Every structure is written in C-alpha cells, then in structure tokens.
Amino acid sequence: MVHLGPKKPQHRKGSMMDVPRDLIEEIKVLKSIFSVSPAKLRQITDHFRSELEKGLSVNGGNIPMIPTWVLDYPTGKESGSYLAIDLGGTNLRVVLVNLLGNRDFDTTQSKYSLPRKIRTATADELFDFIATSIQEFLHEQYPDGCKEEIPLGFTFSYPATQSAINTGLLQRWTKGYDIKNVENHDVVPMLQKALKQKNLPITVVALINDTTGTLVASHYTDPKAEMGLIFGTGCNGAYYELIKNVPKLQKDLPKDISPDSPIAINCEYGAFDNEHKVLPRTKYDIIIDEQSPRPGQQSFEKMISGYYLGELLRLVMLDLHQKGLLFENQSCDKLKIPFHLDTSFPAKIEEDPFENLSDVKDLILDELNIHANIAERKLIRTLAELIGTRASRLSICAVAAIYQKRGFTKTVHAAADGSVFNKYPDFQSRATQALADIFDWKMPKDQYPIVLVPAEDGSGAGAAIIAALTENRIEAGLSIGL
Numbered sequence: 001m002v003h004l005g006p007k008k009p010q011h012r013k014g015s016m017m018d019v020p021r022d023l024i025e026e027i028k029v030l031k032s033i034f035s036v037s038p039a040k041l042r043q044i045t046d047h048f049r050s051e052l053e054k055g056l057s058v059n060g061g062n063i064p065m066i067p068t069w070v071l072d073y074p075t076g077k078e079s080g081s082y083l084a085i086d087l088g089g090t091n092l093r094v095v096l097v098n099l100l101g102n103r104d105f106d107t108t109q110s111k112y113s114l115p116r117k118i119r120t121a122t123a124d125e126l127f128d129f130i131a132t133s134i135q136e137f138l139h140e141q142y143p144d145g146c147k148e149e150i151p152l153g154f155t156f157s158y159p160a161t162q163s164a165i166n167t168g169l170l171q172r173w174t175k176g177y178d179i180k181n182v183e184n185h186d187v188v189p190m191l192q193k194a195l196k197q198k199n200l201p202i203t204v205v206a207l208i209n210d211t212t213g214t215l216v217a218s219h220y221t222d223p224k225a226e227m228g229l230i231f232g233t234g235c236n237g238a239y240y241e242l243i244k245n246v247p248k249l250q251k252d253l254p255k256d257i258s259p260d261s262p263i264a265i266n267c268e269y270g271a272f273d274n275e276h277k278v279l280p281r282t283k284y285d286i287i288i289d290e291q292s293p294r295p296g297q298q299s300f301e302k303m304i305s306g307y308y309l310g311e312l313l314r315l316v317m318l319d320l321h322q323k324g325l326l327f328e329n330q331s332c333d334k335l336k337i338p339f340h341l342d343t344s345f346p347a348k349i350e351e352d353p354f355e356n357l358s359d360v361k362d363l364i365l366d367e368l369n370i371h372a373n374i375a376e377r378k379l380i381r382t383l384a385e386l387i388g389t390r391a392s393r394l395s396i397c398a399v400a401a402i403y404q405k406r407g408f409t410k411t412v413h414a415a416a417d418g419s420v421f422n423k424y425p426d427f428q429s430r431a432t433q434a435l436a437d438i439f440d441w442k443m444p445k446d447q448y449p450i451v452l453v454p455a456e457d458g459s460g461a462g463a464a465i466i467a468a469l470t471e472n473r474i475e476a477g478l479s480i481g482l
C-alpha cells in the first residue's frame, strides 16, 4: 500500500546547484552580515527599552519620545465632519472624515503625489503645494462652494516639538527631506497662512503625527489596540503612556492634567541607536548613512524603512558588480544611480513564484536594463530575502521594547500601517517570528500576547478623531497643552 503524505511545498528559493562557487561564497558572507540572531534581537530590545526611558527623562536621549498632547483615549462616540491632511514621505492625502459617533466613520479622500524635488524646495513652495491640493479637493467635494468653516487635523509625520496640540516646531527633517527655514519653526501658522492666501474656510485645530493618528484611530474601533506603528517611507511608533511616567513633563504641567492621565507618546524611534551601540550595521548601511543629507541621524530607520531598502539592495548589487561577481560585461549605468530602486523592487523580487525566477529576470531588465542569468537572479532573490527579513526582525524590537516598558500583562494589538507592512511579502510573519524569538514564546501562534493587526486610517480618521477630542477638551475647559 502506498501512503501519500502531504504534498511537499515547492521550495521557493530553488536549488543553488547552478550557482558558481564564488557567488555561493558571497551569499554566505551576505547571510552572515544580514542575519540577526535571537540573542542579538534581545540585546537590541533591551537597549531599546532603556532608550525609551531615556527619551522620557528630563535630560532626554536619542529617541525623542514626543508628548503629543492627545490626553484621552477615544470613546468611539466622537462625531462631526473634519478635514484631514497627511504629508507623508511620498504622498499628500486630503481626507474628508465624517465621524458617526458609533465607533464608525466614513471618509472621502484624494491622493496627490509629492513631486520629488519638493524634498529640497522652499517652505513656501511646500505649503503652497499643500494648499493648492486642498483647494482642488474642496472644489470636487463642494462644487457649489463650502459655506461653513471646517476644522482640519494636520498629520505631519516628522519629529515636531509640541507644547500644545495645535502647535508643532519641526525638530529636524527626516525621510530625505531638507527644506530650509522650517526646522525650529511652528508649521501650523505656515499652513494656515497658505490656506488663507487661497481664501479657504479652514482652521487647523490639531497637529498630529501619523503614528499617533494610527494609534487613536485603531483604538477608536479596537480597544485592544495599544500601539500604532508605521512601516512606510519611514518608521515610527506611538503608544499611550501615563503622565506620571514622563519625568520631562512634570514641570509646568497644568493642574487639570492628573498624573494618572494617559498621554499618547510619539516615539520617533527611527532615531534609535544613533550612537551605533547595538544595531548590526553592514558596510552598506554605513554608505547609506554617510551619503545621506543627515549622517548619524535616523540610524534605525535607515536599516528598516521603505525609503532605504531598495537602495540597500542596489548598493549590494553594485558592490558585487564592481567586484566582478555580478552582471559581467554589462554597463549597469542605471544600477549606479542612487535611489534608483525603491522598496517595491525587493518586494517584487520576493513575490516571484517561479522556480526559474522569470519575473525577477523581467524586473531587472525593465528597471536596470540588465540581463541577469539564473545564478545572478538566485543571488539577488536571496539578497532581497535577507534585506527584507532583517528589516522586519529589527523593526519589531521596538514593539517588544514598548510592550516590556509598559509592563502589559494582557494581549495587546499593535496596529500597523505603511506600504512595507502592507505590501512587503512575509513582513508580518517574519516580524511575528522575531517576537517569538525575543520572548521565547512556546505557545501556539494564535495565543501570542502581541498581535500585529492592520491599522485603521491614522492620518484620516485618526486626525479627525484627535481634532474632535481636542474640541471636546476645549469645550470642557480642559488644557490642551502646557
């Protein structure tokens, strides 16, 4: 009798039999430098946790741990119509949000692609681009003109110091932006001025970080959501801390804010380990850092976020080409262009379901004008897996550290958004495996105490809910900041 066992899954990576020895040796080296062991993950998590504490201390640290002045959990009963805009690293979104007051909302939105040159434009050009996009959106939504003043929640996903919910001094640009005369300035009046110049009936009531919006919007629909996470162009996380655990806030705190009040903290943990104490940086990470507009900053982000993963792959391929190991006798002009590849490139490479990596072949030809043989394609596939896996494993150390810092004993949901989380193949399962490695979880996967869940729309609904929470506080005569 013949027993037919379960069908063996097709080996995704394929055999390395047709890969020459020198490439196999190179793959071994790459595996060793891009792999992150459970012990290393634990070391990073421990350091991360102490850096979170340091960021909340009076003296501060690398991680800004910015108090957002969101001082309430949403109840789900918030209601009304709000505009929300989200200035991300890649797109500007304009959203009309109708909060229905029953843990539900509906939204209408448009996306405006940010011109690449806007990253180094002037402040006036940036805010004029935003105001023009909002004007266009309002014309579509209110063809007969908008009669009433609309409150707006401005999602500004860059580290900003907020002494109240409706102000925000940009600390420093991230995600490759470098616009003069915005750092150390309040961005709210800059936006309000650009809106006024176009006679738009809009008042900016709250300045919000997208990560905080993600936390609040997710908590609005899911009370277990205790963290909001972004894995997009950049990376970041937010969670609710207790006021009494934020030493840097104790001075000057208004009397109506009790020590047991919650406050959402925008960690801005992309800046983790700027001192390079624990992150396992490769020579490629060092090149990315040194060639960036801000060397020595956003060290964590540079190893894990969407803005850099395609570039990381490009740098390794270029290095191997220059060593004579890849794409011999091909000109590789496009491969030499910095940031020519975004993170969709390694993502698509990992998505190729075919043993002969025919999609990878087409992709490399289309994007780089290079003919890659099967051995080269296998190496590149392995490389994409290494870079993608490293990013997901390192990313999750932040979640593990927040979970430990808050001392959660219940199951919590970490609500995540961003193209890397949503689109990068296996990002979530790799991150979950890394959590199990860090905590040495032995229980079945569906009982893991930290569950990564897709977030609600933070920069749309989240911004609207925060604007509504702010209006409620103002109506109740409560402080909205220092």
Ligand SMILES: Nc1ncnc2c1ncn2[C@@H]1O[C@H](COP(=O)(O)OP(=O)(O)OP(=O)(O)O)[C@@H](O)[C@H]1O
Pocket (backbone or CB within 6 Å): 087, 088, 089, 090, 091, 157, 210, 230, 231, 232, 233, 234, 235, 305, 306, 307, 308, 310, 342, 343, 344, 347, 348, 417, 418, 419, 420, 423, 424, 425
């Ligand atoms: N298919 C894909 N898989 C993984 N990453 C991708 C994919 N497509 C695009 N990306 C990366 O996602 C990033 C954009 O992320 P997202 O769409 O979340 O935009 P964003 O809102 O501008 O980001 P952020 O919230 O960090 O400001 C880009 O850096 C890009 O390289």
